[in-house]
Amino acid sequence: MMVLDAAAELLATHRLEEVSMAAIARRAGMSKRTLYTVFSCREELLGASFARIGQTLFRRLTEVERQQPLAERLRTLLTLNHVPCFEETPLELLRAVVTEAPVFPGIARQLDTEGRGALIRYVGEELTAAAAEGEADLKGMRAEDAAELLVDMVIGDTLHRLLIPEDSCSTPAERDLRRDRAIALFLDGVRPR
Structure with a gap:
């Protein structure tokens, strides 16, 4: 949809407070009035x-991917899909959303639900399937709680990254290494004994 394309382009290149309905309408080549017929606010x-954006970063596994061992399924799920226009701005965008959350809680809720929340749901689905197949023993934990634990291990401390970005895993290789170590530790803990 051209409106969401225009919004994504602006989000990638402007501060959040500059991404107004008027700016999005101009970028999409329509009037503000027309834009308000599509989105109410x-x-x-x-x-x-x-x-x-969340649906681009995170996705469910395909049927072919579901046939892989649990470690590989988790590795696939926990590898962020490439979104070129947001390579340089994720922390700045997250800071802006946090700043606007008290005034626009729907934006923060949507980002959490469709970003991290979606990833937790997808990992939870795989952990449920793995437990049913005897690939994992969740030790009485709900699959969603175990998934949240694993996602937090992979993503790390977001608050620390927001405050001190230079301390975070910043290269793709560092992120992949953290992901693989987190999966190995997690799977060791849920390995059927």
């Missing part, structure tokens, strides 16, 4: 934009 539009 900025919060709704930005929420839809973040949902779309």
Whole structure:
């Protein structure tokens, strides 16, 4: 949809407070009035934009991928898909959403639900399947709780990264190493004995 494309382009190149309905309408080549017939407010539009970004970053496994061993399924799920326009801005965008959350809670909720929340759901689905097949013993934990634990291990401390970005895993190789170590530790803990 061209409106969400326009919003994504602006989000990647401008501060969040500069991404107004007027700016999005101009970028999409339509009037603000027309834009308001599609989205009733900025919060709704930005929420839809973040949902779309989350769906690009995280996705469910394909049927072919579901046939792989659990470690490989988790590695696939926990590898962020490439979104070139957001390579340089994820922390700045997250800071802006946190800043606007008290005024526009729907934007923050949508980002959490369609980003981290979606990833937790997808990992939880795989852990449920793995437990049913005897690949994992969740030790009485709900699959969603175990998934949240694993996602947090892979992603790390977001608050620390927001405050001191230079301390975080910044290269793809560092992120992949952290992901692989987290999966290995997690699977060792849920290995059927």
